[in-house]
Amino acid sequence: xxxxxxxxxxxxxxxxxxxxxxxxxxxxxxxxxxxYQQFPGKGPALLIAIRPDxxxxxxxxxxxxxxxxAKQFSLHIMDSQPGDxxxxxxxxxxxxxxxxxxxGTGTRLTIIP
Amino acid sequence: xxxxxxxxxxxxxxxxxxxxLECVQDMDHENMFWxxxxxxxxxxxxxxxxxVKMKEKxxxxxxxxxxxxxxxxxxxxxxxxxxxxxxxxxxxxxxxREESNEQFFGPGTRLTVx
Numbered sequence: 001x002x003x004x005x006x007x008x009x010x011x012x013x014x015x016x017x018x019x020x021x022x023x024x025x026x027x028x029x030x031x032x033x034x035x036y037q038q039f040p041g042k043g044p045a046l047l048i049a050i051r052p053d054x055x056x057x058x059x060x061x062x063x064x065x066x067x068x069x070a071k072q073f074s075l076h077i078m079d080s081q082p083g084d085x086x087x088x089x090x091x092x093x094x095x096x097x098x099x100x101x102x103x104g105t106g107t108r109l110t111i112i113p
Numbered sequence: 114x115x116x117x118x119x120x121x122x123x124x125x126x127x128x129x130x131x132x133x134l135e136c137v138q139d140m141d142h143e144n145m146f147w148x149x150x151x152x153x154x155x156x157x158x159x160x161x162x163x164x165v166k167m168k169e170k171x172x173x174x175x176x177x178x179x180x181x182x183x184x185x186x187x188x189x190x191x192x193x194x195x196x197x198x199x200x201x202x203x204x205x206x207x208x209x210r211e212e213s214n215e216q217f218f219g220p221g222t223r224l225t226v227x
Contacts (some may be wrong), residue, residue, distance in 0.1 A: 002155075009153065016200045018224075033214070034214070036218075041219030041220065041221075042221075043117070043203055043205075043219050043220050043221055044156070044203070044218050044219055045218065046215050046216075049214070059201060089155060091158060093214045097167065098144060098163045098210075099144045099148075099163075099207045099208075099210045099214060099216070100158065100161065100171075100208065101214070101216055102158075103148075103155045103156040103157075103177070104155055105153060105154060105155035106155045106156075107151075
């Protein structure tokens with residue numbers, strides 16, 4: 001079964017608006033929550049990541065909000081730009097074992113002018 | 114810069130053929146991974162390897178095998194390709210967990226099985 005649930009599957013946002021993508025998990029062994037960005041024809045690349053000891057992490061226009069009690073985390077893209085149009089994947093990694101990541105199903109984000 | 118390269122960007126094979134997908138990383142990473150990416154299903158782990166000659170099944174290993182004879186190279190093998198293996202295949206590598214959780218991906222191989 002899907003260990004990390006991601007929504008929405010696709011999202012259209014006006015330029016300058018806020019894009020929000022949500023993820024949820026069940027396994028309390030997860031201790032690392034990254035977001036990957038994938039442009040067409042490229043492999044995914046790490047965008048931003050958070051550990052469960054903080055509730056928010058901000059890097060430029062990108063922010064992860066993390067709610068440990070609800071087992072949810074989200075990506076916020078402020079002042080969304082056409083260059084942000086890509087597919088975004090959330091993921092979760094465990095505190096033990098091999099360095100695996102469990103990925104969400106992805107969100108195709110389109111920023112329109 | 115970490116570089117993960119995959120032998121082909123596009124591949125077309127016939128049903129029943131044996132298919133090899135090659136992946137090479139240049140950062141001396143211990144861990145390597147093979148995923149397939151399908152619309153609406155995200156990235157699903159096929160196999161991973163945490164050391165030379167070591168391999169572990171991921172979520173969808175059926176119909177696939179892997180080989181890791183050298184640290185920098187991880188091969189995905191489709192013993193007898195089938196049409197339901199038409200997909201985008203992504204290779205990734207990562208250092209040990211103690212160093213970083215980040216995975217570095219190659220550009221992918223789009224495989225079509227006719």
